[in-house]
Amino acid sequence: MSPLPGRPKAGSLPLGGVERGFRGACSAPAERAGCAEPALCAHSAKGAPVSTRVFVPIDSAALSLGADRVARAIADEAGRRGADVTLVRNGSRGMFWLEPLVEVDTPAGRIAYGPVKAEDVAGLFAAGFLAGGAHPLALGRVDAMPWLAGQQRLTFARVGLTDPLSIDDYRAHEGFAGLARAIALSGAEIVKEMTDSGLRGRGGAAFPTGIKWRTVLDTAAPEKYVVCNADEGDSGTFSDRMLMEGDPYCLIEGMAIAGVAVGASRGYIYLRSEYPHAFGMLQAAIARARAAGYLGADVMGSGKAFELEVRIGAGAYICGEETAMLESLEGKRGVVRAKPPLPAISGLFGAPTVINNVMSFASVPVILARGAAFYRDYGSGRSRGTLPFQLAGNLKRTGLVERAFGLTLRELLYDYGGGSASGRPIRAVQVGGPLGAYVPESQFDVPLDYEAYVAIGAMVGHGGLVAFDDTVDMAHMARYAMEFCAIESCGKCTPCRIGSTRGVEVIDRIIAGEARGRNLALLDSLCDTMLAGSLCALGGMTPYPVQSALKHFPEDFGLIPDQDKQAAA
Amino acid sequence: MADDTRTETIRRIVDLHRASPGAMLPILHAIQEQLGWVPADAVPVIAAALSRSRAEVHGVISFYPHFRTRPPGRHVVQICRAESCRAVGAEALEAHARSSLGIDFDHTTGDGAVTLEAVYCLGNCACSPAIRVDDEIVGRVDGARFDALIAELRDAEAEA
Secondary structure: OOOOOOOOOOOOOOOOOOOOOOHHHHOOOOHHHHOOOHHHOOOOOOOOOOOEEEEOOOOHHHHOOOHHHHHHHHHHHHHHHOOOEEEEOOOOOOEHHHOOOEEEEEOOEEEEEOOOOHHHHHHHHHOOHHHOOOOOOEEEEHHHOHHHHOOOOOOOOOOOOOOOOOHHHHHHOOOOHHHHHHHHOOHHHHHHHHHHHOOEOOOOOOOEHHHHHHHHHHOOOOOOEEEEEEOOOOOOOOHHHHHHHHOHHHHHHHHHHHHHHHOOOEEEEEEOOOOHHHHHHHHHHHHHHHHOOOOEOOHHHOOOOEEEEEEEOOOOHHHHOHHHHHHHHOOOOOOOOOOOOOOOOOOHHHOOEEEEEHHHHHHHHHHHHHOHHHHHOOEEOOEEOEEEEEEEEOOOOOEEEEEEOOOEHHHHHHHHOOOOOOOOOEEEEEEOOOOOOEEEHHHOOOEOOHHHHHHOOOOOOOOEEEEEEOOOOHHHHHHHHHHHHHHHOOOOOHHHHHHHHHHHHHHHHHHOOOOHHHHHHHHHHHHHHHHHHOOOHHHHHOHHHHHHHHHHOHHHHOOOHHHHHHHHO | OOHHHHHHHHHHHHHHHOOOOOOHHHHHHHHHHHHOOOOOOHHHHHHHHHOOOHHHHHHHHHHOOOOOOOOOOOEEEEEEOOHHHHOOOHHHHHHHHHHHHOOOOOEEOOOOOEEEEEEOOOOOHHHOOOEEEOOEEEOOOOHHHHHHHHHHHHHHHHHO
């Protein structure tokens, strides 16, 4: 079993106001006796007749804003007043400007209050918030809030709604319906569902999931694997983390379906070391799923085995590249492999391997439960289904928006995001992580689908958006893109390893005004070499942010657009 | 920790994990979890157990930024340097942290309390700038909040 990453705790941190521990782990069937934090446990008041359920998220981002202190304050205040409260630690709804977002279960629905500080708690009780009472922080019914009401949450249907570790809760919300259907189908029938759904790899490459699974299914081998890429290293992305922390059974179910489909009996989740809370949640969920017969030697009575293990990465961005991830899982340096062979034919330990991102696997249960056509009916063009977009950076309202493909950046940035947090104009948005292009305001109306974005030289990627206001220096950001590539390059191929360092130097010379024309031509040529000659997307796509910055914001490089053209000519 | 005890710990961890496929990273994580770092004397033990050369083991340790080959301070503070945090002031925060602690990245304060590290994304991009203090993620951190967090760490140590 992998250890919790991070160094040993010499003493507990005073950050959360509670002893640091894995709070979500206390709701096992045996919890009533063994829970270390009964006041913070969802089940301490179970069985009481009129207990009011109060939800306080356990998502890392909510914790990072003091959710534990709020949970503790609610438990304490309830104790002082003799109020019968059942505290449930749910996932986040993805409205981070309102976190910690507290919800109260009332006959009129779940009423939200936020952002709640520990100091607000006594006032909330005084205002009768347990009955949904009026208070300056009251937001009304959570599902009627405009941010949520218009979303199409297929993958995130349960996140924020349920207790992440409660199997009963999961089942009550369509959980394991997809797996139940899958075990009644043949492998080929499951794969056909995936193909028909139109699902494409959500990690960024957008490769059709059904085709990948088909290849593994058709490759005869004594051992096959299912590997989940949970190395969500792109800045501006956090949907994988939110799902693993807020609905871990959904990922487990998706991977189990993949295992049943292709005939793999073993799966690994390769999780980045920067996600300690997700690790704790996954470990607890896997143990419970195994105890309940959803994992193990006989998955749901199917006679098929599927075992699942979490492996922790070690801070190398390149291990989000699938072949580097396989090397890392095998216990080696995370150095990219040349393809072919495809991992679907010769992957982990040389065996046929299904590799998908967290979001891809998490989309599988609903596709199986409701059928391929249900999922395919969402989306635009060849981008079918929904994508959980992540709004980050300089925005008033940041968070998670799951919608069908085809909406625009402008809708996300302004209708959802509310414009910049600083109140200044949004100047550039990096879409799809550190290897994605910077999109200028003139392209905010391009529909977000894979092909439409490729057509403008950008990529949707993992659906993360990082907004910058007009104080950003785009030459500085272009330099950072090269610097990041130099830091994170695995070193195997020359264009990436050397090119990124040369790229930093050339951009420095351009910024300094040294022989601009010549250095611009050199940068252009260098980017071409990296694009065409790199083994993987790290070196191969670092030119996207660099060249898009140069193209759309030449003035930041000391050029005016006309001179830029002359210089390039 | 006495060298004998440390060697014992390393051997115990290696024995526990050596049979699992791809045991290298789980072993290194377990050692660092126990000791706070991966000492050089772990290398030959791991190499022998996994039938790999010492150079290969060293190569793995040095490849991954997470593994430390020097003991860290009593607390590790990581500051995110990635785009989302940069969009809302991470560079200023980074400069502030270096100057207020008086150290650069990958160094430890003179009192041994805090090791400062860079990190590239903590997945808390909706609450940027983000930092990690040991296993806790903290969001929307500015210079004042950073100083308060460090003061809390030191106060907690003083109380203990």
